[in-house]
Amino acid sequence: MKRYTKEHEWVEIIGSEAVIGITAHAAKELGDITFVEIRPEGTAVISGDAIGTVESVKAASDVYSPISGTILAANSELEEEPGIINNSPEENGWICRLKNIDIEGFQKLMNRDEYNNYIKEPLK
Amino acid sequence: MNLTNNLKATPLYDRHLALGAKMVPFAGWLMPVQYAEGIIAEHKHTRTLASIFDIFHMGEFRVKGEGSAIALDKILARAVADQKSGTCRYNFLLNDKGTVIDDLIVYRIAENEFFIVVNAGTRDTDAARFRELLPKGISFTDESDSTAKIDLQGPESADVLVALGLKKESLPLYYRWMNTAISGIPCLLSRTGYTGELGFEIYFPADKSEFMWNLLLAQKNVKPAGLGARDTLRLEMGYPLYGHELNLNTTPVEAGFSEIIRLGDNRDFIGSDVLRNSQLKKRLVGIELDGRRAAREGTNVLIDGNPVGTVSSGAFSPSLEKSVAMAFISEEFKISDGMGLELATEKFKVSGKIASLPFYKSGTARINIIQDKL
16 A cells, blocks of 8 residues: 655555655656656665655656665666656656665555645645 | 736637646746646657747837838847848847847848847847837837747648648748748748747737637647747757846857857947957857756856856757756866766766757758759
8 A cells, every 4th residue: 555745755565665656746747757866775764855856857856755764776767767757657667665664654644545635735 | 818926828828728738937927838748748749740839928029110220230249231131130139248138030021121039038128228229210119919929840840831821832941031821810930940940930910829829730740849848959959048048147259159240240239349359258068968867057067176167058858868958168168079077066966078069960940841942
């Protein structure tokens, strides 16, 4: 099951690892993704830390880690084809995997319905 | 139409929304930055087929009356007096310091009549300047509000016009214009553009905007493109964008236009003394980056670790599949094509090299469209 952040990342727990990406909503808002960079393997992050950068034609945006853990791997497919994020933001376009994850932090994030309601709210 | 926060909308605002456009503020207007397919698809479509761009926001002036040519010749950096009727000429409005108030295109309509196309953000400043400098007896009118402009750009654009009833052999040559009608609507049609591809800019009455847009869009191979693609297309060609490569701190010589300004001709115009007598402080160059990460405006350029200049525009190039940038380099640093450098922000550093412009070398802008006459 996936959980979502207010900064438009998703995270899914698979066994002892977490997979992180940006939401379909975020990918649509950013437009064509042209570059992705993730911090090096082995970097320990706490939730809310920047884990990398996603660039679109017009702008660069930080990606924040939804939960605490250690960066295990980045999606190497995105090096040559970052547009995968636009085509499949919540599956093939995953951005990185974490190990040593903090499960409690995961439970505090929004579920799908909560996130869908969140993005429907008008901007304040 | 006037929207909240004082942004103006073009007559095609509703059409853009219907086409899935993302609207953004630009130079006081709410403009489509992209449509549903996205900037890269729109960019590639323009390079291979044909795209239409709503350019209503740009300004159009008319200067008329005996002595217009001589008067404009004093005000603009490139000669006007020797420009033939039926031609367009890229030109610059300078201040007395020789720096750029605007870049614009002058159309010579007749011996004593000129049509001038200016940037949206500088329209009012330009108009005030022309009104101040043109002698009495020469009429100046700002026709921007009543004039629509749609750019039709791409290798198939001549065929689009042929499908709309224009004769291929009658279409204007590069940087020439003609009066014509498209489906009965009177147009000024010029073989000009901002993409590097074969293309036309179409000027016509503003109240026909929706009809013209729908008509063009209904043609084979035509799709809409937004300001995002317009920017990546012009960047790949090394074309300047006012506010970036041209501004009040930059002379056209520094931006690389000394050849076309022909300072050696001894023609006097506003700013000419400064351009002739001052030392060049900086020089505009092209940079190809090693990779896809973009170096945006303001990024520092380093050679051997020393700061030598600043990026004026930079983005991922969809055609080259790597990032490119234009930057001003201080004149004291001698640079040459292929020279390695680094681009550094607080967050990252990437390598690249000085590259010749245009970055994209296969543009069709100047092709001969009448193959039989070759």
